[in-house]
């Protein structure tokens with residue numbers, strides 16, 4: 001590929017993008033607390049998400065204490081156990097992963113990577129964070145209400161979710177539903193911003209196909225979330241009505257303790273449809289930003305252009321669209337019409353095609369690359385491996401006949417943790433190691449980072465790989481105690497104890513990470529503006545960390561795509577997107 | 586450049602000039618933002634409609650009488666939209682008085698619509714037999730409440746726009762503000778007409794539709 005050399009006439013003045021009228025903070029309060037700067041909002045989102053995520057991590061420890069050593073921790077009774085798994089699952093999926101990828105990375109990276117000064121509606125963006133915080137607080141409050149948080153499982157299936165016998169049916173479930181509703185309102189405000197900013201506020205020359213894949217991933221995921229969250233919203237509001245006003249949207253006629261309840265005529269399956277119409281796209285709402293980020297990490301740290309860029313973009317969009325027609329693969333055991341089952345199995349398996357294309361393209365990008373095993377790269381590689389093994393078990397479960405016996409066993413728990421628990425978390429870590437220097441001006445400690453990576457990567461395998469085997473044995477999921485069961489051998493209990501110990505070690509490794517975050521803030525090696533020698537715009541800002549408004553007087557002009565690494569004939573092994581000629585300048 | 590062309594560009598080939606205007610869609614940001622928002626709200630009400638239809642088609646269904654007041658309320662909402670349109674013409678022709686009357690009309694009739702909905706709530710609650718577990722009744726409250734809340738949000742935006750009428754000459758963005766309010770009013774009117782037509786006009790049109798599709 002030879003680049004025509006550019007004459008001075010080809011260098012164009014910056015494009016007059018209508019400037020977002022930035023609100024310039026006047027006090028400490030408006031600068032750091034009620035800030036309208038997407039970068040500050042991003043950090044607020046991220047810290048809040050990490051804080052509540054830490055709660056979810058501790059909850060998983062408690063769950064593992066009970067599963068690994070059922071006879072020792074008598075304070076964990078069945079009620080607490082159900083509350084733990086429910087809150088663990090819900091927090092991890094929604095309040096940690098969704099918030100961190102879209103509210104955290106979306107806010108930080110979108111304006112910087114596309115060369116904008118800020119989001120197009122900064123005020124709405126600020127509101128979005130505060131409503132998210134409120135949602136988190138309402139959720140956390142449910143730990144302190146009479147009866148405690150809900151223990152209905154993160155899927156909140158009615159009728160049990162609001163009936164006596166399910167922990168937290170007094171008020172925990174109400175707080176959970178209110179919190180979800182708030183989350184969705186807050187997210188919609190942020191999501192509008194991300195979509196419109198990507199479509200309208202790109203710097204001159206930043207065509208759609210010159211956007212880094214990170215932006216494509218976040219953008220598509222946001223569009224999906226805007227379409228999928230309304231389903232959860234409707235489901236949550238209807239269940240709230242059932243619980244508080246006594247309607248019967250989801251509640252069939254029920255006899256409880258010999259008494260006929262006032263409910264009647266409702267359809268529990270309707271909730272399942274609404275929930276999974278949101279729930280499956282949710283998997284990709286988390287996965288697509290991860291896909292995008294990983295592509296950029298791999299390309300940067302292997303000094304090679306991404307293989308098959310256009311295919312990568314189309315695959316992202318195609319996966320996003322397809323994921324709206326597969327939801328009922330979560331409902332194979334709900335007694336649906338077998339031909340529906342067939343339909344959903346087929347669509348599910350079709351998604352494997354674009355997904356596999358992405359994996360091949362990552363591998364082909366690495367092929368003959370100049371791979372630098374930096375911490376972000378290690379996490380990116382860890383993601384690929386984990387995602388492949390989690391994805392393969394997904395192919396098993398996508399087939400209705402295989403899913404029926406495996407449904408509600410530890411096999412499912414192993415599958416979804418690999419594919420949507422561990423894999424995206426690895427990307428989040430990789431991304432934090434990669435962009436922390438831009439956020440703070442300092443590098444994260446590499447040695448601590450590598451220890452963190454290896455314990456997390458190997459440790460999560462130690463946790464979740466054996467769970468597949470437990471699932472095949474028939475060990476059910478969401479069981480407080482297995483008791484004496486003939487088909488579960490003693491060795492399964494030993495394995496459970498092993499898994500638990502691995503979980504504690506992995507959890508402890510995260511404390512090292514948090515320490516690294518704080519320590520490097522003060523003591524880390526100064527990073528300079530572009531420590532990874534990357535091409536994308538966020539590394540070309542005049543200041544690091546970037547000031548309010550991101551760019552100095554003039555917005556950047558984009559001359560090339562985001563992947564000009566090791567271009568023959570270029571002076572350096574990377575050519576920034578805003579550099580007009582190969583030789584620099 | 587069409588969207589398809591944009592998506593089939595080969596970005597790795599040298600193309601020295603920054604390709605044309607980067608914007609994928611040429612609209613002021615606020616206008617696009619409102620459209621996206623209307624899209625999200627459409628999904629919301631569409632899902633409610635599907636849920637309604639699902640209950641109607643597959644579970645025991647007890648139709649309930651619909652308050653006749655809904656017809657009057659619909660007329661009020663139509664008038665509100667007409668008022669907003671009046672304001673839009675006014676702002677385009679720079680007749681600030683027309684903008685004032687239009688916005689005031691749009692706002693007042695919207696408030697009257699909401700008040701009418703509250704009365705209809707009351708009417709339905711007094712009808713016998715009133716049974717909240719009956720899905721057709723519960724959906725009535727749920728859907729009208731959500732629609733009303735969206736209109737209430739619109740009223741906040743309208744109020745804010747009204748405060749900008751004070752300046753003389755009126756501020757630069759006024760025209761866009763008024764137009765966006767009108768778009769939102771028209772949008773909520775269309776949503777209401779669909780909901781009203783299918784569910785609340787007392788004619789069980791949704792049932793006819795389902796029967797036509799062979800579901801019921």
Ligand code: HEM
Nearest residue numbers: 060063085086089092093153154155420421477478479503
């Ligand atoms: C060290 C990390 C983690 C450990 C040790 C862990 C462990 C567990 C355990 C033991 C369960 C209960 C299984 C059962 O008996 O039903 C569970 C459930 C769950 N976990 Fe995790 N988990 C971890 C991280 C995550 C992450 C990152 C996610 C994000 C997607 C996640 C999502 C879920 C969900 C959705 C459930 C299902 C909850 C339910 O059944 O209602 N977990 N986890």
Ligand SMILES: [Cu+2]
Nearest residue numbers: 280283329330
């Ligand atoms: Cu799924």
